[in-house]
Amino acid sequence: MARSARWTNPTTAGHPAAGNAQGRGGDQPGLDYLRYRSVWPLTLLALKSTACALAFTRTPGFQTPSEFLENPSQSSRLMAPFRKHVKPKKQHEIRRLGELVKKLSDLTGCTQVVDVGSGQGHLSRFMSLGLGLMVKSLEGNQRLVSRAQRLDQELLQALNKMEKRHPKVVQRGPRHSPHHVVQWVSPTALCEELLLPLETSGQGSARLLLTGLHACGDLSVALLRHFCCCSEVVALASVGCCYMKLSDPGSYPLSQWVAGLPGHELPYRLREGACHALEDYAERLQNAGPGLQTHCFRAALETVIRHVCPELRRPGVQGIPRVHELKIEEYVQQGLQRVGLDPQLPLDLAALRAQQAQENRVVAFFSLALMLAPLVETLILLDRLLYLEEQGFYAELLPIFSPELSPRNLVLVATKTPLGQAFSILENEDI
Incomplete structure (x- = not known):
């Protein structure tokens, strides 16, 4: 039986139209x-109460990210080389998602992580050089890939210097930089490059984990389709973004259940509002x-x-x-x-x-528009979760980031075998 995303009945405090002021x-x-x-x-109060009750919770399992208690601009949970060129928001995101991916990789026996839409490679670098994962990064922009490769070399040099000065602080052992590939991933066709194993993995058949940090628009949908269609892909950890860029029709709705709802259509204005x-x-x-x-x-x-x-x-x-x-x-x-x-x-x-x-x-x-925004995002993400569950997979939505730092903070985690209670530990601050 597939696990469902957890629903919540939050209080009204903290919502824009709730009378905070x-x-x-x-x-x-x-x-x-x-x-x-x-x-x-009364109609407005009822609307607000209903919108809050039906939306997925955006509150993670921690109150304030402990990593920023000492310095609001420097995560105490990342070594200094991993913080260079990275803003606090991104520091929080790469650490939280990277550690979740590491845990999920261990639970599912993955041999390789594929970071789709990797940009400058901040997440890929942390997963490979910080957590020891074998990582392939796909990015369609040649300029960003070149920048990522330069940052890889800069980070390696910094880690080597740190290891010589503080051998007990930096973990010894072989380091594998992420393998960057200039590759655009189509939302409708399978990408062969995405499925190819790395030669350095030393494994026979690859077991892939797909991830994307704020994969824009149709790219998040492409990850879901690769997960569903490809036997090599055994796990998924996707954080979506830019819902207004979804192809219509084609990328919403995906599930039969949402497609059967009367009035399920989401015009551009609603999808754009859900991204604020x-x-x-x-x-x-x-x-x-x-x-x-x-x-x-x-x-x-x-x-x-x-x-x-x-x-x-x-x-x-x-x-x-x-x-x-x-x-x-x-x-x-x-x-x-x-x-x-x-x-x-x-x-x-x-x-x-x-x-x-x-x-x-x-x-x-x-x-008023932002009061409805979490409800619109809930419908989009629920559609994706049900799309996976209708095909017999196991999925859950977890609030992984602090919403004050990263508003698109829900990660869709999916596996092809049941993980049971292991899902619940993935969102803890100390992953």
Whole structure:
């Protein structure tokens, strides 16, 4: 019998529309969206309660990552060479997922780990040079692969120096750098390179474990299909991301159960909203800082873009620093430049000022959207879990990362043989 993901009935504390800042209106003059002069409508309370009750828990089995108690920017659980060039968020992610993969590899007898969409190889380096796993890394961008190979050599040199200075601290023994391959993985066709064993593994037939850290859009679905179709793949540990980039149809829904639900369709807006940082926005609401105006400014920029270039829909706008220090017209000018449009276009300043005056309504709308975000993510991930279970495999969703550090914090773990209670120990902080 396949194991199901654990459901939760969380309290309402901590959710954006839950009234985290309810008691702060009196000491924050001028911030009308923090003042509640009447009881919330029962329909809104019921919606919030239902959304919270039906969503998978995002709370891991630890309160605060102990690795950052001494220094919020340096994980105490990673040796210094593994922290170089790696931001705290990524330090937390590679350690947690890497150690989960190591444990899962031991439990399933895997001979090789395949890191799909490996980017600059931070996870692959930790798994191979830090945990002793045989790792193949697949990445479609040649520039990123070249960068990963340079970082491999830099890390090896640092580890060798550390071993000479502190032989009792650094584990001795042969080190295997990850094997990097420039390879794009199709969401619809099997990738032969992914299934090839490493010559250095010294094994006959390979037993592969597939992993992907925030594999974007269809790439997460590709991992699931390789797991289901290929006898060589015996385990999976996948953390998805960028749900708005899923092919429709084709990558959602995957399971027969979700496909049979009336109204199961998820338009772009809902899938995009499920990728936002819920906990971060809740904190911003509590602090009631000027950063809350970002979404209002972005909405104003969108109206200008659609007026100037109607065919340019949903353009990716690179982050604009220190938004709260900019006038709205300055923000729009920088945004136009970032999407390849003329920043000196004449602007309707009166219209922009009128849109800026709607900031409180934008905050309220975005809070409602984020209240539903975990529920949308739950449906997408539940669909993937049921897709595996319908084919007789064993799967579970585990909140592996601190959501404050890494909002996409649910890892889909799957095996082809039952692990029983072993699933429950994979998410502990001390894996």
